[in-house]
Amino acid sequence: MRTILPLNDQWFYLPEYVEREVSAGIDASRYEPIQLPHTNVELPYNYFDDKAFQFISTYKRELNIPADAKGKRVYVDFEGVMTYAQVFLNGLKAGEHKGGYTPFSVELTELAEYGGPNVLTVIVDSTERDDIPPFGAVIDYLTYGGIYREVQLRIVEPVHLGTVFVQTPEPLAANKAVRVVVELEGISDQQDDLTVALQLLDGASVKAETGLEAVTAAEVTLELKELGGLQLWDIDDPKLYEAKLTLLRSGEELDQVTVCFGFREAEFQPDGFYLNGRKIKLLGLNRHQSYPYVGYAMPKRAQRRDADVLKEELGLNMVRTSHYPQSRHFLDRCDEIGLLVFEEIPGWQHIGGEAWKEQAVRDVEDMIIRDRNHPSIVIWGVRINESQDDHDLYTRTNELARKLDPTRATGGVRYIVGSELLEDVYTINDFVHDGGHKKYLAKEIRNFDTYDDTEGVDGETTGLRQPSLVTKLDHPVPYLVTEYNGHMYPTKRFDQEERVMEHALRHTRVQNASYADEGIAGAIGWCAFDYNTHADFGSGDKICYHGVMDMFRLPKFAASVYRSQKNVEQEIVMEPVTYWSRGERNIGGIVPLVVFTNCDEVEFIYGHERKGVYRPNREKYPALPHPPVVIDELTGHWGMKWEDAVFIGYVDGQEVTRKYYSRNPVPTxxxxxxxxxxxxxxxxxxxxxxxxxxxxxxxxxxxxxxxxxxxxxxxxxxxxxxxxxxxxxxxxxxxxxxxxxxxxxxxxxxxxxxxxxxxxxxxx
The missing domain is CATH 2.60.40.10 (Immunoglobulins)
Structure with missing residues (x-):
């Protein structure tokens, strides 16, 4: 049976590369002891040189491979190393890998000393190499260096189970089926008497199992049919099952792998997105996987918590992994809680030369093979974010995606009006909404010369363009908005009140437009969290303040736009967009006073005066499930005495929440x-x-x-x-x-x- 040993502790790190170190032992006086995940340099929160992490470093670890592993095959599996890794064992090169966002394995079998110490050395090049996506031009995010995801040692028999793809044909049928395609590694023409068994598990119970399928080729397909009493995976009830595969020779177990999956049908149609036959409006945000100080190097709990923040705290049903494959722990949690995922390959606008393109195609393959069993993932992004059309490249990436996974749609995030559609879904970054101040401001800010500006835009009512004006096609196609707002209105959590209110209202207007148009499957905003960026972008301090939360995952007022769309059974939300001060806004006053809420009514009391009971503004935001309350009444002119306030939320005529504000707040x-x-x-x-x-x-x-x-x-x-x-x-x-x-x-x-x-x- 296979043995898996975590290799995340007892590493030694040197923030430089010296060639002779490859074949040397570990000098503890020169190396820093570290644990994985690890960032190659700890950065300040803001204001630092964006080249500070772009260097070559050395990681070493002593590796004791058991004596009884001799005769088996030994691999070291890396979840992610930024950006180019060379792996050596006892001074001899064992393998290499390009790309910082996909996993890779290096075989150590022939180089290992069994029953004794070995020295594993990894040389990590974290420079922005122009032969590896997303590099070659400027990019609006940082690619922090280091071995920033987990590593493990894997010991298996000479013949063992490889990649596994679990498919669920006709998942909506009363009696369901499971089809599992498994590749066998190390098989040869001389192999005989090999069989594979499949069990369907629901927790500890076995729901169904196959007989032993004889192995006659390197790929084996097993099926379970007429399965009754099984649940669907859904965003509200994300039921997961396990497929357990066992490889045997003459009845003796050689290897075993268990894969989580779910029964669900996800379809993008011209009139929207359907999950298990039920139409759902997609409400989402983009996520960068970065954190203050340590960049990408955060462990399992932090990765999983981000999924919880998006689904449970913000109330989203979708996330886009901008702009690269993300931690398996994040995706596992999305499976568990029912958060839909748009996952895409690394890249940002730039398309490089032939070697670069070949790496982009490999990224498609590695991403899909790693993640195609996740029921949360409903669409693959197989185009470089916001890149120009490239017919040959994107024909290849789409064909490869459909070959590796015929069960999911492909998308390719673009900003170009009339861009060639090779994917199944027309995915577009639509930055048309500018708050009603200037026509197509996005064109001027981002220098996009392909926006169609023949149509006028009323910023107060137009949050998104009509799909037909963007696609330029004579027929409707599946259509998904993958970014909006963001750079159009960067906002800090502590900005002046009018700005934080307008920031929130821009998200409100765009989501209202998404809900209003049946031809739009949904809208994924830019973005969930503020993030560090290069000097070419952001606010000069190496931060893009584009999130509805800051880098610490602390909410701005715009977060309440999303939270307030929850059902009241999930959470009662009532968030007035105010610091409650007479002089914070221009000229003074607090009106209009916006309250993001899912309550039926909000009562407003100023001092001892009941100003009134206000209902959500469905006239201005008719399509949102829960429009904000907008209070326009004047609470008194400049110079009058300022009073305390009380906001009371009601559902079905009953008080459900109450919030107080002080006229004279003091630290308490x-x-x-x-x-x-x-x-x-x-x-x-x-x-x-x-x-x-x-x-x-x-x-x-x-x-x-x-x-x-x-x-x-x-x-x-x-x-x-x-x-x-x-x-x-x-x-x-x-x-x-x-x-x-x-x-x-x-x-x-x-x-x-x-x-x-x-x-x-x-x-x-």
């Missing part, structure tokens, strides 16, 4: 809360800690910027600096484990205003 509480109070030993684990400066009513003080200091003791350590300034009244940081059990004690001090706050996190 420093709240410190961790996402997780229990972490795990072994590979390093992580949790986020959020610090809030609150007023007397429990509201965040939006312009509070005093410093806090963080002290960590016990079996954990702080990621990033220990002295932090609150940003807009809030800040967050991550605490990581060291692989040991015990307690992590976290102390946050703000001596100027508050007493120290302490947390104890258990590692078990």
């Amino acid at each position: 509480e420093l709240r410190v809360a961790a996402d997780d109070m229990v972490l795990e030993v072994g590979d390093w684990d992580v949790t986020r800690v959020v610090v809030d400066a609150l007023d007397e009513y429990g509201n965040v003080l939006p312009f509070y910027a005093d410093p806090v200091s963080v002290e960590v003791e016990g079996v954990g350590e702080l990621i990033g600096p220990s002295s932090l300034s609150l940003i807009g009244g809030r800040i967050a940081f991550w605490i990581r484990t060291k692989g040991e059990a015990g307690q992590i004690r976290v102390k946050v001090s703000a001596p100027s205003r508050f007493g120290p706050q302490e947390l104890s996190i258990h590692v078990q």
Whole structure:
């Protein structure tokens, strides 16, 4: 049977490349001990040289391969290394890999010393090489270096199970079927008496199983038919099953693999998207996989939590993995919670030469083979984001995708009006909405000369263009908006009130337009989280403030646009877009006062005066499931006494939530809360800690910027600096484990205003 050994601890790191180090041992006096995932350099939150991580580094680890592995095959599996990796064992080259976002395996069988120590060396080139996508021109995100995903040692028999593809033909039938195609590695003409068995598992129970299928070729297809009593995978009830494959020789087990999958039908039609025959409007955001300080190098818990933030906190039903394949842990969690995924290959506008194109085609293959069993993934992005048409290249990528996975649609994200459609879905970045201030502002900002500006645009009512004006086709086709807003209106969490309100309203208008047009399957906004970027983009401090949340996953007001579309059974949402101050807006006042809510009514009390009960504004936002409430009444002119306020939300005539605002807010509480109070030993684990400066009513003080200091003791350590300034009244940081059990004690001090706050996190 196969043996899997995690190789994420006991690594040694040198932030440089010296040729003689390849064949040398590990000099602990020169190398830094590290754990994986690992970033090649820890960066500041903002204001740094965007070339700081672009260098070649050396990773080493002692590797003890058991003596009884001799005669078997030994591999080291890498989940992701940025960007070009060369792998050596005992000074001899074992393999290499180009590309930072797809997994690869290197065989060590012939080079290994069995029963004794080996030295595994990985030389990591994190420069922006022009032969590897997405590089060759400028790109609007950073590709942080290092071995930033997990590594494992895999020991298998000479003949073993390879790639597995689980298909569910006719999933909507009462009696279902499973077809599994499995490749066998190491098989030869002399192999005989090999068989493969398939079991369908639901947790610990066996739902069905095949007889033993004789192996006659390197690819075996097994089927289970007439399966009753099985559930569909759906966004509201994401039921997962497992396909367990066993390879045997003369009845003796040689290898075993288990793959999660779900029964579901996902179709893009000209009139929208259908999941299991039910039409669903896709509501989504784009996700970059980056974090403050450590870039891409975050472990399983953080990756999974991002999926929870998108689905559970923001209420989305779709995410686009912009602009590259992302962590398997993130995708696993999307499967578990029912978050649909648009996954695409690495790239950003630029198409390189022939070697570059060949690598792009390999990226399609590697992405699909790794991820085609995820029921959450409903469309493959097989075109470089926002690139020009390239008939030959995109004919190849589409043909390859359909060959590797005939069950899913292909898309190719473009900005070009009338772009050649080779994919199944016309996917477009539509930045037409500018708030009604200037016609097709996107054309001028991004220098896109292919926007069709023959049609006038009313920014107050037009959030998206009609599909037919974009496709230039004489017939409707499946159509999905994959970006909007973003660079059109970058907004910081602590920006002036009118700006944060307009930022939120732009998301509102675009989503209203998406819901209003049956020819649009949905709209995926740019973007979920702020992200670090190159000097060519962003706000000059190496951050693009395009998210509805900041880099710490702390929400801006625009996040409430999405949250408020939830059903009230999921969460009661009532978020007035206000800092509640007379003089924050130009000229003073607070109107119009926008409240994002899924309540039926909102009562507004100013001081002791009941101003009225207000309903969602369906006149202006008729298509949204839950339009915002807009209060236009004046609460008093400049110079009058400012009063406290109360907002009360009602559902079916019953009060369900209440929020108070102070006319005279003062710092009252420093709240410190961790996402997780229990972490795990072994590979390093992580949790986020959020610090809030609150007023007397429990509201965040939006312009509070005093410093806090963080002290960590016990079996954990702080990621990033220990002295932090609150940003807009809030800040967050991550605490990581060291692989040991015990307690992590976290102390946050703000001596100027508050007493120290302490947390104890258990590692078990």
